[in-house]
Every structure is written in C-alpha cells, then in structure tokens.
Amino acid sequence: MSNYPKPDAATLVKIYEKMELIRQNDERAHKVVKAGRIIMPYYSPRGQEVIPSAISVSLTAQDYICTIYRGTHDMLAKGVPLKLLWAELAGRVTGTCKGKGGPMHITHPETGVMVTTGVVGSSMPIANGLAWASQLSGDGRVTIANFGDGAANIGAFHESLNMAALWKLPVIFVCQNNRYAEHTTFANSTAVERIGDRAASYGMPGITIDGNDPDVMYGAAKIAIDRARAGEGPTLIEAMTYRFNGHLLGDDGHYMDKEERQRAIAADPVARLRKRLIDEGALSEADAVRIETDISAQLDEAIEFALQSEYPALDEIRRDVFAHELA
Amino acid sequence: MAYEIILPKIGFSMNEAVFSEWLVADGGTVKEGDPLYAIESDKSTQEIESPASGTLRINAEPGTTYQVGDILGTID
C-alpha cells in the first residue's frame, strides 16, 4: 500500500468537505425524525464517511454508483442535490423520485446515483448491468457497487463477481464492512477473515483495507477506477469501517460491543481528518468553520424546501411504473 | 410562534407509544438537544431530546398511549 497514489492537500480538503456534509446531514436526519417532522426509516452511515468521499474525488459526474438503504453518504459524496434529496426523504413531489421512492429508493441519474436498494445483495447485479451497458456503448463510465458485509454472503455477490471478471466489466465492488448486519456480527456470519480474499475465486484483484484512512481509501479506489476505465476489469475492495449507531434510527445498538464501539467513536474519522488538515496547514481553523457553517446553511435551506413541498397527488401513484402508461 | 412537540416514529414498526414522563416540568425552560421526555414503545424506553429552545407547555400525560404524529406539548 506504500506504492498507492496519495491524495494531495487540495484533494484531502475536498474529501473532508464531503465527510463533513455527510456528518451534518446525519445529525439533521436524527433531529428531524426525532422531532416528528419527517417519518422515515433511517439507516445512519455515521462512521463510514471516508469510503465514498475518498472514492468519489476520482469519479466524474457521469460515472455511476449503486447504493443501499444505508446510502446517504454514498449519494452525498457523489453530489446528489441536497434539496432534492431531502424532498425525497420527506416523500414530497419535489424529490428525486417525485416523492414516490422515499429514503430507501433515492435515484438521481443526473449525478450518477442510479439505484438505492433495500434488497440486500442487489446492488451488485444492477451495477453489472450498468457497467455492461457502458462496455457495449464505450461511454467510458465506471460503476461503483456499494454493499455491506452481510450482503457479501448473498448468492448475488458470487454470481456478480464471477460475471464481472469474466466479461472484464468496468465495475468496482466496494464492500463497506461495518462489522454488523442488523444485529449479527461479521464474525458470527462469515467463515473467512477477509472478504477481500474472495476475489481470488473469481480471478480479479481483491484487497482489504482500512476504509477509515483517507489516504489508503483514496489510493485503492484510484487504482481500481483507473483499471476499470482502461478496460482491465473489476476489483473487489473490502473497506473496513464501523457503524457508530444501531442498525436504524430507534435501535440503540445495545447488542454491540461497548468498548469496541467507544473506541471507534473516539477515533471519529471526520474529526481526525479535520485535525490533521489543520495540523498540516492544509486548512485554517477559520476555513474549517466556514465550511461547517456553509454546510449548515445549505442543510437549513434543503430541509425547509422539503417540508414546504407538497406530497404527490394520489393519481401519481401508478405513473412512472411502466414506460408506457397503462390505461 | 409555538413549536409543536410531535410524537415521532422511531423504529420500523412503531405506530404508537406509551408516554412515560416529562423530564422537564410544565413552564420550565428547555434547550434544544437536551432530554425532554421519555416514551415506551416496542418494550423499550427511549428519551427524546427537545426539538427547540424555549418555555415548555405540557399536554401529554404519563401512562397514556399516543399515536405517531400526536402533539405532546409545545415550546414557546
């Protein structure tokens, strides 16, 4: 990993800005739901900010991502517009899916957010389809398939990796190993120590890295993205991270190892990168505060926009289901 | 304008909750983010933080069941 490409100071600042947006967005989601202003199932990505932030700085706006219910970090890092995101979370007609998708199904092709799925394991075959389309059309796009450690034990994982390797698809499989699948620990569900090792079975490069280290995450993603774009095929990246919260809002995570959880929270990757950037002189304290207040103001505006918007009309419910409207 | 304290939906299958207690007295001063009340749903007790700062006006009564969306009180 010492030979990995390293992010320069400006790139690290960009990564930090995305991470801070994800952190604050998460804080607001908790607040808005607990204030009864929005009713939604919410799966916090807190603790996993580095992964999509360090990946997306090497992606173009046209590149694709597929994500899961725990996916606001992936979407925000890719650049989904905040107002449209919040309107969709709130189920309003101004949202990315006209309020008919909700938090589990955010889709915004304009920024490359192609699917959010609640079906564990399904982001991978969908990513293959998108990557295959890119290969056939030669549009030069790469697709990122995000999924959890639990999803790596679903059949579709194995089928997708085999096919992607066979056809040398421009796809990167990013397993965000946050150590839990609902209430089940990784060790209680998986026979191998590293999911990254499984890549060998499919004849593709695979690696297990510290997904909370922005340098390593950036380097591994950059190599995989360049490789996919050059037509050399897929890569499996297992990014080790930690889920700070319970499975979803309302689950206090009482079954989680207390010490391990405290250690992870104490090593908060967002606070750590902020401190490092200031220590290294890449960011002044005033710059950091300005970034934070800017994001906070954008979130105020987005949430206000969402709450002021209308719910979709009832006769919208059957629209957009089929390409041609059924009578 | 008074800020309504609404019973939130926290948890996939929660539709109602038993109001356990107020953690601040009627007429007391509350600060956004500080624990405000406790509810019991799906057999677990949860403390909910105050959604705003100001003076608390209480409606909800301990032991009573409320539906998601019900107004438990206001903050002036």
Ligand SMILES: Cc1ncc(C[n+]2csc(CCOP(=O)(O)OP(=O)(O)O)c2C)c(N)n1
């Ligand atoms: C096919 C399928 N099986 C089971 C579930 C129920 N389920 C929802 S989330 C989840 C845990 C998945 O864990 P992981 O893949 O590690 O992702 P994380 O939630 O940790 O991000 C399960 C089993 C589902 N949604 N879909």
Ligand SMILES: [Mg+2]
């Ligand atoms: Mg997991």
